[in-house]
Amino acid sequence: MLNNFPLWPQQASTLAGHVDALYIFLLIVTGMMALLVFVCIIFFAARYRHRPGVRAEQIEGSNALEITWSAIPFLIFMVIFVWGALVYFKERTPPTDASEVYVVAKQWMWKVEHAEGQREINELHVPVGRDVKLIMTSQDVIHSFYIPAFRIKQDVLPGRYTVEWFRATKPGVYHLFCAEYCGTQHSGMVGSIVVQEQAQYEAWMNGGSTGPLSASGEKIFAELGCATCHRTDTPGRGPNLQGVFGQPVQLEDGRTVTADENYLRECILDPGAKRVKGFQPIMPTFQGLVSEEQVNALVAYIKSISANKPPGGAKATASVVAPRHEPGETRAQAGERVHAQPNGSQVQ
């Protein structure tokens, strides 16, 4: 392949090969279909060119032919559909133990913060061979985080988190593009993904860390006075956040939601939206008082105080937060005990 005139992006992630395989299959299949049609057209146009004295033959049609050339393409389409869906499932299912990186997009730059605390602007260092999950949000308009060499792309929205993941397979530097038009410097919102060998990556990490993200989150938690209501020692005016991440939460209106990143973020910025059952609606909103990076840090902190990340979806019988169980008590029994308290207030 000519270096100055490349026709194909590098394959630098585990997904890239799958995407390219489907692409090549499509090239072959559509190429053959196109060839078939074009050969027929050219052949017929030449062979049946108007000749004096020779008249066209009026043909109504042929149901058999219609059914054939409907059914066969449809089958081919279904193969492509299923194959495409399978690749898509891979692309949209981040592995559970991926390391996490928070991304905040803003006009017109990418702000990256590793869980360990390193911050980057328009660059993302990752180690080769490790699953990395990006948790992304925007400060303003819709952007899109696109890494052609990994074959991944995900729109980054204001007001919520979106997620994308990859595992890099080749050390190198790869393009990062914003792929959703976002204003004047949309074309300037480019950067680099720097994939390094493990040793190099660790060296990079150790130079200039400001401490893990969750530690800054803990500081912010204290500074903003969150601990005043969200106590862990006695029942407070707000739910105990210890161990809440990933758990089902029962809301005032009867719904049950999972306390994921989006839920935590929503509680900080719009506390009335999904009120927890049994608590007064007195939490003030922090919209405008915290930056997106600070929200990321708080979320990281709350995740860090979930001792183990249990599988979500377990049916909670009662209170919001898995209460601390007495010795010998199961989780469910602890739940029953707390639920029996008047006013729904927590008693540990």
Next chain:
Amino acid sequence: MHDSSTTVVHERNGEAHAAHNPALLHHFAEPQQQRDAASLGMWVFLATEVMFFGGLFCAYLVYRQWYFGDFAAASKSINMGLGATNTAVLICSSLTVVLAVWAAQTARRSLLVGSLALTMLLGLTFLGIKGIEYRDKFVEHHVPGASFSFENEPIPGHPGQYANARHAQMFFSLYFVMTGLHALHMIIGLGIFLWLLIMAWKGRFTPEWHTPVEIGGLYWHFVDIVWIYLFPLLYLIDRHP
């Protein structure tokens, strides 16, 4: 000014052609075709109006689903009595429209004129009541924008819980856009009916030709039906006796 019941013979393309009702337009072969075309045209137009309001209804339904409690609180603050009165007013106006069409079909000119006038009166009543409601909202600072305020409004059925002002503002935004567009259609309807009234007064409608009354009536019925949907959706969220 000839009496519309006589037919006319005139020339077209230099040739005289068969006598016909002057209301028959020349690109139609016969009056029935013209009537059918007008009727189908109005039904098709109403289908487009359904899609227009449909988009709005979709947006409304999405947010109502997400912010149900807040929407219920906001809905409580708009005057159900006035809304119900308006519903009755519009239903009556549909009755007067039906009367008008029948009057046109049976050559009852005074009934036709009277029904059209009454329809307009009822329409104006509707708009008047709507104006009162809008004014009330303005006074209560429920109009979305800089001076919007919705504090300490309880959520129906959830004692001790108060509505989120931002979500309530969403309700009012949609309320004003939906009822505003409806009112706009109403005003256009009044314009149409004014024209119909003038034509009827001048005696232009006959049992053979009163198409504008019929299709004007269709339009009015549609505007009425949109309100029949708007009223429960906006005014009757989570109301308890």
Next chain:
Amino acid sequence: MSMSMTTPILQPVERENYLNKEYGVWSWLLTTDHKRIALLYLISITFFFFIGGFFALLIRLELLTPVGDLVQADTYNKLFTMHGMVMVFFFLIPSIPAVLGNFLVPMMIGAKDLAFPRINLLSWYLYIIGGVMMLHCMLTGGVDTGWTFYAPFSTSFTNTNIIEAGLAIFVAGFSSILTGLNFVVTIHRMRAPGMTWSRLPLFIWAHYATSIIQLLGTPVIAVTIVLVAAERALHLGIFDPKLGGDPLLFQHLFWFYSHPAVYIMILPSMGVITEIIACFSRKRIFGYHFVAFSSIAIAVFGFLVWAHHMFVAGISVYSALVFSFLSYAVALPSAIKVFNWTATLYKGSIHYDAPMLYAFGFLGLFTIGGLTGLFLAALGIDVHVTDTYFVVAHFHYIMVGGAVMGYLGGMHFWWPKISGRLYPEGWARLAALIVFIGFNLTFFPQFVLGYMGMPRRYYDYSHMPEFQVLNVLSTAGATVLGVGYLLPMVYFLWSMRYGKPASDNPWNAAGLEWKTASPPTTFNFDAEPVVTWEAYNYEELDAPHKEGVPVAR
């Protein structure tokens, strides 16, 4: 090169026709004759086509070099926005229906005019009002949101005049709705005796399907524009998350219209191509009913696939699956049409006049465009290529390679009927060839650029200089394409004065429109036709006849 088997009808004295019946500006501006209204549209959309084309030229010139050095970033953003808005709303959507549809629909079904001639005129005035508003918007700074004007950028961040542009589109949309309404009622109620649904030309079926989409889809974008304008003016917060809204709701509402809109743009063109292929192969279309019902199927399924524009927007995996599946379903009727057109060529008697060259071009380019749609419908691939030049190439293959080729082919085919003159055949074939070559050179490299990762709407790619070669190829093609489009402008105008007078049916084509004079009289037919034959009765038309007896009357 005339195919006429009749002796040309000499016109020592010009007969009265719709063009010379009355002179004077007001006879045109207050006309209710569908043919005159079609010409009014022809002039206006040609004007907007060249404006949109000029913007495209500037875009391609900027992209010759990786650095943004021709225009500033904001200007470039306005250029691609205005290119899109003008081309979509003021050229492609009206084009064939408003020009060829208006002119031909009544004649093809044996009627004197459309059902509502005055509404037809109103439709043109609404288009002009919308167009003037859009022009004013452009002259006072333009809009920079992209033609898709996504929220919250369009509602809360841009400083350009979105409300005016939105209202311009709203008004033009009303024009589109009224045209659709007119066609539906006309086709239902004004067919001549004997013209059953199964005898209708497929051009009519295509326009019927198009009209359904115009009627049901356009109101949704109208209300979306109202909501965007309300949010912008009154800070209502329907789409902006900071005000409590949801940006994805905007995308759903927007694409609910804008996807069917692309079928508004291509279906009429398919109708044109069907007529041309039948005529220049001298035979009935293979699989008439399949082609007719495919048009309807495209219209129906077209309403069910909108979120395939949103696969990476943040919709759920399940939604994505459903929309991907439906997108393959909607591809099928288009494929069926291509096969039927190809089969029509079999055992035909094929003539290579300019309209047929455009039809061949259409078959090639639309097929490529449609096949690349299969790539985009595949979820795994779409993640990589959405929002890149791959999508740009795909839709230009369909819109330009498909719709515009069909439009030009149709203009050539019916030019004798519209103007009473023949265009110069040699120049027309040359233009067709130039357009075909220029088009492929412009847009094929963009597929490669897209897979390589070049995003859309980038005015500066200095971080990726490896993209330059393909961009240069693309710009070279664009200049060739521009020449190809200018040629017909020149020779059509030339032919109105100096072209050979045309007979009533120079192509000996089937269809009631060819039974009228060239150009037709105001009321088209002297007497209401009574139809006793099937569509595309080329067997009869080509039957051996006595010398001197005209065939096409």
